[in-house]
Amino acid sequence: MAxxxxxxxxxxxxxxxxxxTAEEVIDYVERKGVAAAAKEVDVVTTATFGPMCSSxxxxxxxxxxxxxxxxxxxxxxxxVYCGIAAVDVYLGATQLRHNDPANxxxxxxxxxxxxxxxxxxxxxxxxxLFALSYGTDDYPRRxxxxxxxxxxxxxxIMTNPRNCYQNYNVAVNSSGKRIYTYLGILEPNMKNMxxxxxxxxxxxxxxxxxxxxxxxxxxxxxxSRGLVYAEGTQHCSAVERGANDVPVEGAGTLALTGNMKxxxxxxxxxxxxxxxxxxxxxxxxIPIPVLNEEILRYTxxxxxxxxxxxxxxxxxxxxxxxKVLARYSYEELRSGQVELHGKKVAVSAMSSYxxxxxxxxxxxxxxxxxxxxxxxxxxxxxxxxxxxxxxxTGGAK
Amino acid sequence: MTSCKKAYLHFxxxxxxxxFIGNLIKEFDLTINIFRAKVTPGEGGYLSIEIxxxxxxxxxxxxxxxxxxxxxxxxxxxxxWRKEECTHCTNCTVHCPTGALHIADWDTRRVEFDESKCxxxxxxxxxxxxxxxxxxx
Numbered sequence: 001m002a003x004x005x006x007x008x009x010x011x012x013x014x015x016x017x018x019x020x021t022a023e024e025v026i027d028y029v030e031r032k033g034v035a036a037a038a039k040e041v042d043v044v045t046t047a048t049f050g051p052m053c054s055s056x057x058x059x060x061x062x063x064x065x066x067x068x069x070x071x072x073x074x075x076x077x078x079x080v081y082c083g084i085a086a087v088d089v090y091l092g093a094t095q096l097r098h099n100d101p102a103n104x105x106x107x108x109x110x111x112x113x114x115x116x117x118x119x120x121x122x123x124x125x126x127x128x129l130f131a132l133s134y135g136t137d138d139y140p141r142r143x144x145x146x147x148x149x150x151x152x153x154x155x156x157i158m159t160n161p162r163n164c165y166q167n168y169n170v171a172v173n174s175s176g177k178r179i180y181t182y183l184g185i186l187e188p189n190m191k192n193m194x195x196x197x198x199x200x201x202x203x204x205x206x207x208x209x210x211x212x213x214x215x216x217x218x219x220x221x222x223x224s225r226g227l228v229y230a231e232g233t234q235h236c237s238a239v240e241r242g243a244n245d246v247p248v249e250g251a252g253t254l255a256l257t258g259n260m261k262x263x264x265x266x267x268x269x270x271x272x273x274x275x276x277x278x279x280x281x282x283x284x285x286i287p288i289p290v291l292n293e294e295i296l297r298y299t300x301x302x303x304x305x306x307x308x309x310x311x312x313x314x315x316x317x318x319x320x321x322x323k324v325l326a327r328y329s330y331e332e333l334r335s336g337q338v339e340l341h342g343k344k345v346a347v348s349a350m351s352s353y354x355x356x357x358x359x360x361x362x363x364x365x366x367x368x369x370x371x372x373x374x375x376x377x378x379x380x381x382x383x384x385x386x387x388x389x390x391x392x393t394g395g396a397k
Numbered sequence: 398m399t400s401c402k403k404a405y406l407h408f409x410x411x412x413x414x415x416x417f418i419g420n421l422i423k424e425f426d427l428t429i430n431i432f433r434a435k436v437t438p439g440e441g442g443y444l445s446i447e448i449x450x451x452x453x454x455x456x457x458x459x460x461x462x463x464x465x466x467x468x469x470x471x472x473x474x475x476x477x478w479r480k481e482e483c484t485h486c487t488n489c490t491v492h493c494p495t496g497a498l499h500i501a502d503w504d505t506r507r508v509e510f511d512e513s514k515c516x517x518x519x520x521x522x523x524x525x526x527x528x529x530x531x532x533x534x
Contacts, residue, residue: 049484051526111528184488185524192491269484271526281484281526336490336500346491350526353506354485 002292005376008042012370017042019367021360022201022288022299029300034293043367043374044299046206047220047285047359048198050351051271053182054162054233055280056092057118057260060154061129063087069139073131074098078117082131086139090159091117093280107180107275115280116270118158121150122222123265156260158221162232164284166204166251167308170195170328170347172340175314180275183350186313190340193310193347198356199303199330203286204252206299208245210237212288214377219256220285220363222267225372226258236387245298248307248327252381256284267359283355285363289374303330310340320389402448402455403513405475405533407468410441417462418444425458426450432517433475435534443534445475445517475533476517478510483529492524 011017018041020028025044029037059080061070069086073079077098080089095114102108120127131144150156172193173179173186180186183194199205207213217228232253239247260268267283290296309324316323325340332338333347366372408417413436421427427450436442448455459469478498485508489498495516501509521530 050486109523184526185492194488269527272528273526274523279526281486334503334506348487348489348491349506350486350488352484352486354508357505 003042003290005289005291005374008289009373011042012367012373015368015370017367019043019045019364021357021364022046022206023357023360025296026200026300026302029296034297038290038293038296041290041296044206044288044290044296045285045360045363045367046201046203046288046299047283047356047363048164048202048351049267049281049283049355049359050196050198051182051273051279051281052160052163053094053279055118055158055160055282056090056114057121057156057158059089059091059156061087061089061148062152062154064141064144066141067139068131068133068141068144069136070131070144071133073129075117075129076112076120076127078112078114093118094277096278102277103275108277109274110272110276110278112272113270113278115278118260118280119265119268119270121156122260122263122268124149124151150261158224158226158256158258158260158263159229160256160282162234162253163256163282164203164232164254164286165197166202166208166253167247167249167306168196169249169317170308170310170333171313171317172310172325172345173314174312174325179314180273181313182273182276182279183313184348185274190343190345193333193338193340193345194350195308195330195333195347196350197306197308197330198351198353199306199334200301201353201356201360203284204254205246205301205306207288207295208241208247208298208301209383210252210381211295211298212291212377213254213286214380216375216378217286218373218375219254219258220287220359220366220372221256221258221263222283223264223362224258224260224262226256227375228254228377229257230255231381234387235381235385237382238384238386242305242307244301244305246301246306248309267355283359285359287363287367287372287374303334306330308333398452399450400452400455402471403446403474404448404469404471405443405445405473406462406470408436408442408444409466410439412466413438413440413442415465417465417467418446420461421448421458425454425461427454427458443475474512474515474517476515476519476521477531477533478521479529479531480510482527483508484527486526488526489521489524489530492520494518494520
């Protein structure tokens, strides 16, 4: 029996919705069967927590007297983008602090950058704005130096072009020297391996063909009522998928937005990756409405049925050879050790299953309390979309 | 009774030229395993150690150090793991050679720090993306 978004929202509003996390639903459906469970369960909560580099925020500072049309600005010495209206700026998660030596003394430490500024903003800390302008008739001020916190801003809108990668590479290093990557430090001779996915809890792994998660879907973005505003950048749905429709590589992505003033600091964390750079780790929860049996069946995906591809980050990843060294299920990866070319390799994660579980539970209780309503997507995400590479043609003649 | 105790010591700048560790071994019959030290003449410094020996002799050794203005942080290692800031990503666990940082609950992937296993190699300092670990010195 099919349900509609309206019917589910009415149950949520009356406090009668049956909500399970994407972990709980697995055993529940196994016990009850799909048909019976689809009638009983209204919503499945999915979640993830991990570094998501394509994140950032639009900030509006309000106008000083006299006014300034900011042309260059730094927040706590981290440059922000000013090529928009007078006192609007965009701060990106991977922006380095001014004068950060980067990898000049390899490996760079990257102790502070855009992601850390965003963490401190959400945590309510006072930060310094330094802004310059060339001065105009209507905006005569040429310089601002002031302290502010998030409450002083008119808007602080997190706007992330790419979050929640459906699946992700598993990184390993077959070379003879240590390498520094966005998946952490990889010791030589395949000593360790890292992955970055919440597996069976992860939003797009529970809705592999984007039947409910689309443009306009309400999401829990670090505690705020956010939404999917577009397909994410590099959304590439036309990839190899298993019999359960779950992709074995990156595949779908989501562009998310949310009000930073509503966010919980625990789920907005600056990231330092030695030798690589800075980033931002975010917690995202997405509710999946159980509209029918098919949608419910997708949410019962288990770690053992989700495959990740091990890629050599010392050669195959940077050179884009597309070579896969081995495939593992997330159950194998989460066991902490796998075998590669006859050798035992220690495995760890860059994403936090612990925090993802906490988010799935938090979202579940918000829905049970009637505090979080679902929204029907206004547009579905493209299902057969590929991705192109960059052809280098040289500059203008 | 024989015990094994971890401690880190702080030396005031006046005491940086005294052979305290040698004396602990010779005078108090203690076995000292030095994890890490940073002692600069004229500036003071720190020393992280594990002490094995008779309980009474350890106490006598501590009394001797205190009489010489050495600050003793008994039972502590010179490494701080800020539990409330840990995101439990588990990235540190494969880099920690002794299992001090480990997954305490495999169902919820909760990370814990077992101070008694820490040898202060500081691998966690550079591997934690969230700067959860820091060193006293």
